Amino acid sequence: xxxxxxxxxxxxxxxxxxxxxxxxxxxxxxxxxxxxxxxxxxxxxxxxxxxxxxxxxxxxxxxxxxxxxxxxxxxxxxxxxxxxxxxxxxxxxxxxxxxxxxxxxxxxxxxxxxxxxxxxxxxxxxxxxxxxxxxxxxxxxxxxxxxxxxxxxxxxxxxxxxxxxxxxxxxxxxxxxxxxxxxxxxxxxxxxxxxxxxxxxxxxxxxxxxxxxxxxxxxxxxxxxxxxxxxxxxxxxxxxxxxxxxxxxxxxxxxxxxxxxxxxxxxxxxxxxxxxxxxxxxxxxxxxxxxxxxxxxxxxxxxxxxxxxxxxxxxxxxxxxxxxxxxxxxxxxxxxxxxxxxxxxxxxxxxxxxxxxxxxxxxxxxxxxxxxxxxxxxxxxxxxxx
Numbered sequence: 001x002x003x004x005x006x007x008x009x010x011x012x013x014x015x016x017x018x019x020x021x022x023x024x025x026x027x028x029x030x031x032x033x034x035x036x037x038x039x040x041x042x043x044x045x046x047x048x049x050x051x052x053x054x055x056x057x058x059x060x061x062x063x064x065x066x067x068x069x070x071x072x073x074x075x076x077x078x079x080x081x082x083x084x085x086x087x088x089x090x091x092x093x094x095x096x097x098x099x100x101x102x103x104x105x106x107x108x109x110x111x112x113x114x115x116x117x118x119x120x121x122x123x124x125x126x127x128x129x130x131x132x133x134x135x136x137x138x139x140x141x142x143x144x145x146x147x148x149x150x151x152x153x154x155x156x157x158x159x160x161x162x163x164x165x166x167x168x169x170x171x172x173x174x175x176x177x178x179x180x181x182x183x184x185x186x187x188x189x190x191x192x193x194x195x196x197x198x199x200x201x202x203x204x205x206x207x208x209x210x211x212x213x214x215x216x217x218x219x220x221x222x223x224x225x226x227x228x229x230x231x232x233x234x235x236x237x238x239x240x241x242x243x244x245x246x247x248x249x250x251x252x253x254x255x256x257x258x259x260x261x262x263x264x265x266x267x268x269x270x271x272x273x274x275x276x277x278x279x280x281x282x283x284x285x286x287x288x289x290x291x292x293x294x295x296x297x298x299x300x301x302x303x304x305x306x307x308x309x310x311x312x313x314x315x316x317x318x319x320x321x322x323x324x325x326x327x328x329x330x331x332x333x334x335x336x337x338x339x340x341x342x343x344x345x346x347x348x349x350x351x352x353x354x355x356x357x358x359x360x361x362x363x364x365x366x367x368x369x370x371x372x373x374x375x376x377x378x379x380x381x382x383x384x385x386x
Contacts, residue, residue: 003052004050004051006027006029007037007050008050009027010023010027010029010034010037010038011037011038011041011050013026014034014038019138019139019166019301020034020035020038020166020300020301021138021139021165021166022138025136025138031288032288035288035289035290036290037049037050038290039290064104064108064112068101068104069112071096071101072092072096072104072109072112072113073112073116073118075092075095075096076092076113076118078095079091079092079095089106089109089110089113090106092109093106093109131353132242132327132353133327133353133354133355133368133370133371134201134233134235134242134327137198137199137201137233138198138199139165139166139197139198139199140165140166140197140198140199140200140201140233141162141163141164141165141190141197141199141200141201142162142163142165142201142202142243142245142246143160143161143162143163143187143200143201143202143208143246144160144161144162144202144203144243144246144247144250145158145159145160145161145178145183145205145207146158146159146160146161146250146253146254147159147178149258151263151264151265151266151269152262152263154263154264154265154266157174157175157176157266157269158174158175158176158177158178159172159173159174159175159253159258159273160173160175160182160183160186161173161246161249161250161253162186162187162190162246163245163246163249164190164194164195164197164294164298165245166297166298166301167194167289167294167295167297167298167301168245168249168284168286168288168289168294168297169193169194169281169294169295169297169298170249170277170280170281170294171186171189171190171193171194171277172253172257172273172274172276172277173186173189173270173273174266174269174270174273176266178205178207179207180207180208180219180220180221181220183207183208183221184220184221184224184313185313187200187221187224188224188307188311188313191228191306191307192306192307192308192309192311193306194298194304194306195304195305195306195307196228196229196230196304196305196306196307197230198229198230198231199230199231199232199233199325200225200230200231200232200233201232201233201234201235201243202232202233202234202235202243203234203235203237203240203243204234204235204237204339207219207221208221208222208232208234209221209222209234209339210222212339212340215338215339215340215341216379216380216381216382217381217382218319218324218381220313220317222324223317223318223319224313224317225322226319226320226321226322226324226360227317227318227320228307229322231322231323231324231325232324232325233325233326233327234324234325234326234327235327236327236328236329236353237328237337239329242327252280253276256276257272257273257276280294281293281294281295281298282294282295318384319360319381319382319383319384320360320383320384320385321360321361322360322361323357323358323359323360324357324358324360325355325356325357325358326338326355326356326357326358327353327354327355327356328353328354328356329351329352329353329354330345330349330350330351330352330353330354331350331351332350332351334346334347334349334350336354336356336367338356338358338365343365343367343377345367345374345375346374346375348369348374349367349369349374352369353369354367354368354369354374355367355368355369356368358379358381359379360381360383363378363379363380363381363383364376364377364378364379365377365378365379
């Protein structure tokens with residue numbers, strides 16, 4: 001399939017209702033590529049929108065004379081015959097100045113050399129092995145805790161923020177403490193509004209996973225996710241940029257909401273947070289989405305699976321099945337750290353990222369590198385099988 005056919009096929013899949021991220025992964029193309037051709041399709045309905053347009057300037061303001069072009073080539077050949085001489089555009093410029101000739105700009109000399117195949121072709125660097133594995137997932141929501149923050153004459157509080165990667169729709173949830181119950185209620189609100197994802201990505205905050213005393217007994221948040229076929233992803237410890245989209249939004253939250261006004265108490269902050277998230281979702285525009293708003297993108301990506309508005313959180317959610325993904329970087333000590341518990345891994349994993357997948361059904365910890373199973377450890381969890 002050539003490039004034009006790929007463009008047509010991408011828009012065909014989109015018109016059939018397929019998710020843009022899934023299209024990009026299937027075709028091995030970037031989101032910027034997809035939205036460029038979607039925008040071209042919308043602008044030229046019925047036309048040759050899929051064809052490449054000339055990027056040449058409409059007006060050529062100046063053209064190098066044949067005499068100067070020949071001189072550049074001759075000087076380049078003379079410099080090449082001197083084994084100690086440099087032969088780049090700057091050296092050619094200098095040689096022309098010594099001859100009393102005003103040289104053309106560097107970029108013009110470079111174009112002349114390229115036109116006559118007199119440039120050196122740099123070898124492409126080898127493909128990086130073991131790329132960070134967290135970029136391959138689709139239908140992901142990222143979440144994070146901001147805080148503690150302090151309200152004058154009230155005290156300490158936090159904000160639990162969550163964002164949908166496909167649309168950049170967000171919710172901001174000021175909470176009194178980092179309790180798992182508060183966080184779970186905020187997730188439920190988000191899922192009832194913007195849908196249930198396939199993956200929920202977070203850092204290694206204890207409120208998100210459970211306790212250090214009983215690391216295999218997962219908390220209500222993980223149980224809620226697994227019960228709705230959502231796979232939790234925990235980013236590497238000490239690498240907050242791996243949750244980059246929510247981290248960037250947190251900065252916007254700080255600059256546009258928390259630092260711009262004073263709050264009376266937590267209820268006042270909650271009310272203003274609702275106004276801020278509503279404004280963000282309706283009016284903020286992101287370059288990654290071809291300057292469409294989050295709600296525009298949300299409506300484009302429908303249908304989504306929404307959590308029932310009448311959903312009531314049960315007192316206990318059984319742990320039955322599912323996977324939990326932890327992305328970790330293995331250092332020279334060959335230790336895989338799973339929330340304070342260490343596992344000795346193979347030498348071939350040193351200085352690389354791995355996916356450590358806790359399989360509830362298999363009662364095992366499976367270590368993958370580049371989608372290949374490298375090792376497996378016994379990992380018992382208190383399941384609720386019948």
